[in-house]
Amino acid sequence: MADLHLGGWREDTLREVGIKAFEKAIDISIDENVDFILISGDLFDSSNPTIDVMARAAKKLYELKLKGIIVYVIEGSHDFSPTGRTILKVFQEAGLLKRVTSGEEKEGKLTLKGVLNEKTKTNIYGIPGLRGSLEKATYNSLNRDELEKQEGKKIFLFHSAIEEFKSNDFYHMESMPISFLPKGFIYYAGGHIHERGEFELGEYKNVVFPGALFPNNIDELLSFRGGGFYLVEHSDGLLNKTYIPITIAPVVLLEVKLECTNPINIEEKVRNSLDKTCLKDSIVIVKFKGKLDGNISDINFKKISLFLEDKGALLVKRDTRDIKTKEFKEIKNSSMTKEKLEEEVITRHKDQILLKECRMETVSFVKSFMNLLSREKKEGEKKEDYTNSVLNDSIEYLSKNNLLEDFNETSNT
Ligand SMILES: [Mn+2]
Structure with missing residues (x-):
């Protein structure tokens, strides 16, 4: 599993659903009598999770420990604090997790111990x-030959997008080529991309992104x-993988079409679009689409939420991004x-x-540069x-991208 982001979400209800998804995944793993569990990064949503969230995670990890099921982990971009510290270390010291990232660097070459x-x-x-995909440097120094020999x-855990397997939705996301990973492993457990995907290319078989355990x-x-x-x-050289979906609360999308609707009449619109949809214990997303005759702030969301909760919804979230107000301007x-x-x-x-000579695409370049400076x-x-x-x-990054001269021309520092 990967990208659990325990403790994420501002709403208590959604945070709870996320933790319950984790608890259920562990229960299923125990029932299935697995030998071990792999977590490919972003176990927690922050490097400083709340005590309640850590306690819930620790309790479940301890259940696994009692069953003799070892949990192997790597950190994701969310597990590190700005000073490079990781909360996973605490859990490792308590014997609840095993980080698999130890290695030795000699003469610029990194040998992973595993x-x-x-x-x-x-x-x-x-x-x-790492944040801003700075892990690329680690891969650059990785002694792959030795691992392949x-x-x-062998199993490899990674938390990065792979260029060859990136879908259009992740076009702007920083990624690395598959050749950064050592060849010939029986399984590549991926994280970071929250969308599920199974891939293979040449000697890279079973490259799997399970996606987020909960959105x-x-x-x-x-x-x-x-x-x-x-x-x-x-077993017997054959690998079989089965995706296990976890549903704690179904997600129901309620689309409300606006046709120059007055905010006062929105509630009625919601009632009408509901029809016979079952909302029991579900997360309802009300997506408003179309033209509104008035301001968004005039919509009584509170009343709409209460109405839907009355119909059984566990939580109501609204999406107002596709509303066009009277002047038909897009809402940011x-x-x-x-x-x-x-x-x-x-x-x-x-x-x-203007980055004429830049080796990277502008958006990726600026994003990584911002990360570096922050x-x-x-x-x-x-x-x-x-x-x-x-x-x-910064100088190294600029010169790598052919931009050092540009910057020297425009600034003296
Ligand atoms: Mn993530």
Whole structure:
């Protein structure tokens, strides 16, 4: 499984559904008597989860420990604090998780050590994901030959998008080529892409993204409706994978078409579009579409929510992004994720950013550069060292992209 994002969502109800999805996935794994569990990053939504969320996770992980089921993990981009610390370390020290990312760097070459699962004689390796896809540097120094030469069954955990397998929806997302991964492993457990996908290419078989265990924002709720994980069986050289969907609360989409509707009449519209739809214990997304004769702020959402909750809805979320007001102007997005919002702003202004010689596509370049510049000072790091390191990284990044001269021309610092 991957991208659990425990503790995510602002609404208590949705956060609870996310945790319940995790608990259910673990219960199923115990019932199925699995040998071990792999989590390919973003177990928690933040590197500093609340005590309640950590307690719920610890309780479930302890159940696994009692059953002798080991949980192997890598960090995802969400598991690291700005100073590079990871909450997973706490769980590892408590014996509830095993991080598989240990390695040794010698003369610029990284040798991964991996962890052996004794019961199945499987070697498990992995490289964590970093914010802004900075893990690419790790892959660049990875000694792949040595990993490929190792005998026996091998599994690789990663938390990155793969260029060859990226769908159009993830066009702008930073990604790496599949050739960054060592060849010939029996299973590649992927995370980071919240959409489910099974892939293979040449010597890379069973490259699997289980997707988020539970959707992480309104867009994911709308497109995926739910999440799940993979149950994988390997015997006599044959690998069988089964997707196990997890449904705690069904997602119901209620589309309300507006035809120059007055805000006062919206409730009636909602009633009419409901028809015989069953809302029992479901997450209802009311998507308003069309022209509104008035302001969005005049819509009584509270009343609409209460009405739908009365019909059995567990929670009501609204999507007003497709409403056009009287002047038929588009409403600017407001319920997107921080990353998407940033990306949108950059995309909107990209024509003003003249990067003629840049090796990368403008939006990806700006996003990564912003990430690089937003690195925070590490604990104990001297201010001068910090400044120099950010400066050096920036110069290196610019020169890698053929842009150093451009910048020297326009600035003296
Ligand atoms: Mn994620």
